Structures are given as C-alpha cells and as structure tokens.
Amino acid sequence: MTAPVLLRDFETFAANGGGSGPSWLLPLRRQAIDRFAALGFPTPKNEDWHFTSVVPIAEGSFRAVPDAPARSVRLGRADVEAFTFGRPDWIRLVFVNGRFDASLSGGATPPTGVTVTDLATAWHEQPDVLERYVGTVADFQRTAFTALNTAFMHDGAAIQIAPNVELETPVHLVFVSTPEAAGTASHVRTLVVAGHQSKATVIESYVSLGGAKGYFTNAVTEAVLGDGATLTHVKLQTESEQAFHVGTLQAHQGRDSHLVSFSYAAGGELARTNVYTRLAGEGCGATLHGLYLLDGQQHVDQQTRIEHASPNTFSREVYKGVLDGSSHGVFNGQVYVRPEAQKTDGKQENNNLLLSAQARVDTKPQLEIFADDVKCTHGATVGRLDELALFYMKSRGIGAEQARKLLTYAFAAGVIEAVGVPEVRAELEALTLRRFTGALAGS
C-alpha cells in the first residue's frame, strides 16, 4: 500500500463514482486524498509518530477496495456471539472485513429519537446530517491515516441521539476480520452526533476470527457532543496479532458535555489508537482511560490529545500498560491549554509494568499550557513487579508463576474498574485474566 498505489486506487475508485453517495462526498474524498498525497505516511520525524514506524503498513500491500463487492464470507450469528458480551439485545451493527453485514446485525430497535444506521445507507437516508458533520471533526488536514480513511471510507455507522434523549441500551459496533481479509485495508467510518443533554454509550469491538492475519484496519470515529451531552465510548481492540490497526476517535465537545472514553488494546502486530478531543464549550470535560496488554513482538501505540479550548474545562486521564515478551508500547499524552482556557483542571497518569527484560515502553506526557490560571498534573511510571510482594505471596504458598500473574492482574484491574458498563467490565476482567493468569481465570 505504498502511497502511489493508493493514489492510483483512488482514481479508479473515483472514476467508478467514488462509492456513490451525495454529490458533496466525492469532492470531500478528493480533498482528503490530495491531503494524503501531500502528507504521505508519517515517518518517525513526525513528532506524533516518534516511537512508531508505519513502514510495515506503508509498504504492505493492503489495498483499499471500498467498491469491490463484499467477499463471499459467510458468518453465522454463532460466529460472532463470543463478541456480544452475552447481550444479544443491545443495538448492534456487525461488519465483516469492513463491510456491513445486515444478517448478523440487529438486537434492540433504537427508541424514538435515536437512529443507528449503517453508513452506506445513511449517505442516502441522512445526507444532510452527514454533510454537516462528516470530515469536520476528524481532522484529515493534519493526520494522514484520517485523510486516507476519508478518501476511501465506505461502511461504518451513523448514530444520532436527539436532544434530551437518554439511550439506556448501548450501541455496539463489531468489526470482525476473517482470513479472507488478508491483503486488504478497511477504512470504516463512524459518526456519532449526541444532541444537547443526551446520553449514550457506544462500544466498538475490533476482533478477528479463524486465524485472520495480514490485514489492515484504519478506523475513524468522529463524535459531536452537544451542550450537556454525555457520551461513553468504549473501544476494545483485540485484532489478530498478525494484523495492523490504526483507530482514531476524535470528538468535539459542547458546553458542559462529558466524554468518557475507555480504550483497551491487546491485539495487532502494529497498532495505534488515537483519542482526540476538543473541549470547545465552557465547563465540559473528558475522562480517558486506557489499558494496553502486549506480548511477543507486538508494537502498540496510544496517543491522546486533549485540547482545552474554553474556561473551566477538565480532563482526567489514566492509561496503564503491561508489557511482556519483546513487545514495545508507546504512550503519548498531549494536553493543550489554549490561552482562553483559564481554570483548566487536568490530571494525567500513565503507569507501565514491564514483565520481561526485553519489553520496552516509551511514555511521553506532553503538556503545552498557554493559560496562566490552570491546574495540570501528570505522572508517568515504568516499573517491574514488586519483589517483596512476590515473596510475600510465595511465603503463603502461592507459586511463583501464580504470584506474578496475580500481581499483574492487580495492576491492570485498577483501570478496568473505570468501565461503567458491567458486562463490558466483566469481559475486560476475563480477557485480562486470560492473558495473564491462565488457571486463575474464573476462580
């Protein structure tokens, strides 16, 4: 997927109607691909990609095939059941290799005031809303992967919550990759518009089945939070360990709104998650939690960017990482406080646990503060398991391996507690236990 190949692919795509859609869409795509052509794939010279080389993605042969007919992958509901948190009744859209699969989707019917539509349908059914928001929050001017997604976006979801509506049922988007995805890129795109004083939970799962490998997911979700809205966003990234993933959540927040984000990253050979938000309205805030669990040769990078752009805005951030094998983790937490954002209250924390001598982590808090009356703190730690605690456990009869696993789980558990949806929290606990505690799981 070198840049020239992508540009040629785009011309073919454009000549064929650019995936159809409203008249404004193709010009937007063209703007984005031009921007991508100018930016190119990021190199380590780009400050935002200092610790992560995307060469395997740039030089891989992942073709964006947005208007190719969906490959004949037949999955049944039973195949995706494992990813549904035991809640078939949630509002659910399922995508297989980046293509919407109506037969696997379903669950509850959204209540009055809520629409949940697959993107290809939404282009036709809600063109005005999409025109108003798509590409306005997710910044393709600055970010090459977002530009690429904007040029090729095809399937995904459009979620709208009307003002004052509190949606109790979570909306769950499941992006499944199968072995047939090998060699392809899926540029899935999601738009969430949360009206003023509304409340909703959106969960995105990126998963793989049947030993899928060699594919690239390039997902973008843009969210608009109206005044007083609360949006809870959970992302679970458990892609194949031989796959590539770049996922961006970018939000724009109105006055007194609250974005609550949790990002779990355990999959991917090379994976990057971006969580960006602009605290545009006075008194709004973001609570960002993350957990990354790496092993083997994985390289997993998380970047957050919180832009305090109004007075009295707050941010709370805790990311934790556990790294084993020869894995490499990255955390870059950017906090910008604009001159007008007086009384900003920001807290950031990143804690890492290294389980092996070969594992490494680069952690980079990055605070840029241009207002004078602010309260911003940050802390980053990189540590190993506490030898004394290990000995204490062993001295009570707990075997060395179990003691290690138990302490590791305890480290991660602190941030899992932040997940508000009980079913998701339980699943994350189980995933974490499975990854680090084998036999202890379930006991």
Next chain:
Amino acid sequence: MLDIRDLQAKVGGGNDILKGINLAVKAGEIHAVMGPNGSGKSTLAQVLAGNPAYEVTGGSATFDGRDLFGMQPEERAQAGLFMAFQYPVEIPGVSNAYFLRSAYNEIRKAHGEEEVDPLEFLDIMERNLALVDMDQSMLQRSVNAGFSGGEKKRNEILQMAVLRPRLAILDETDSGLDIDALRIVAEGVNKLRRPDNATIVVTHYQRLLNHIVPDFVHVLSAGRIVKSGGKELALELEEKGYDWLETPAEAVA
C-alpha cells in the same frame, strides 16, 4: 521438626549478620527468640521463610527432615512453614479474600486435596475472622493496603489461622500493638496450638510472653544465640535489659 545448624547468612552484600545459629524445635514446643534491635532476629525469620534478598552463606536447616534451603519459599509454605512478617507487605489491587483463598488452595493442591470454592472458603473465613476480631468487610479490601499497624498484625494471625501451619514464626507480631490487640494476637496463637505444631515467637519485649508462655527462651545478640533457658530467662531480661549480656564479638576479642 526444625533443626538449624551453624547457620550463617547475610543481606545486601555486607558481612554476615547471622554468625552461626544453632536451634532445634520439636513438635508441641514454643520457643521465644529475644534480643536487642539489629541482633538478627528478622534476618533469621526471613532466611527461614526463604526471602531471596537474604543469602545463606553457611550451615544448614532441615524442616521435617527436608533440606529447607533447597526448597522454594512456596514449597516451604506448602510444607507447613509460616512466617508472620514484622512489616507485612501491602498488595494494592489483590483482595484479602482472593489472596488467602489462592494460598489456601495452593497448599491444598500441594497435598493432593481438592480446592475449595469461594462459598466454602467464606465459611472458613467467617470462623477465623472471629478469632482475630476482624470484620468481614476486610475480605474485599486489598491485602494490608491502608491497614493500620494493628490491623496488619492481626491479618498475619488471620492468615496463620486459615493456613494452619505446622511451624509458625512470628516476627515481632506484638510490636506496636496496644494491650487489647496484643491479647487478641496471643489468644489467636494459643487457640491454634496443637501437639503436632510448633511456634517460634520473635519478640523484643517480655510482655507478650505473659500471654504466650514459651518452653524455651533464646537470646540473640550480634548474630549468635548467646543464652538459652526456660521462661524465667525472659523475666530476667525484662529486669536487667540486654546490656548485661556479653556480646560474642567481645567474647572473641
């Protein structure tokens, strides 16, 4: 049960702290090890429990005939050795219930017994919590995290009560306890006493020995046992302090 011969050990790269300890403990006995600060009492306890920060530089120890220093710390615990820490370790994020059930089940597994499920374990806990006058709510709290000094010491006794060791080494479990807590700890130890188990009570003060009556008292000074006797030795120490004891270093010089 425990047979220590000419034990020498050090910590942190310096000189030997234990300079030849000899001690034999039989089933049914209570031994008190007393001595001034820095004499090596905790070193002895930690070495017996297998803290990897301590290095055995000479001598031997057998536990029920097995070479103690050839066993991992968890194997020692599974074989029935228990050491109550002078400074119990805090483990944020691991609940007391989970921790203690894991320990309990690992020891059972090592003996070829079935593991107990959380409900059965709760029964066991309820019985033992009463023994140390602790509330059930402590089960959901993290191990020792944010516990007061007294709570930590009582938690050590609770663990001992649940794990039912053959040999318990209590390292200054009495230090920092008020008289009520001291009585609770002592009663716990006395109730757990059986003809087939033994206890080594490490203490700086005599007052604990009013509640736990030892069969033997040993005085540790500068890494050696300089005097052994019956329970009356403790009273003598209380009266005269430790100063009258000649230190072995002086004896050699």
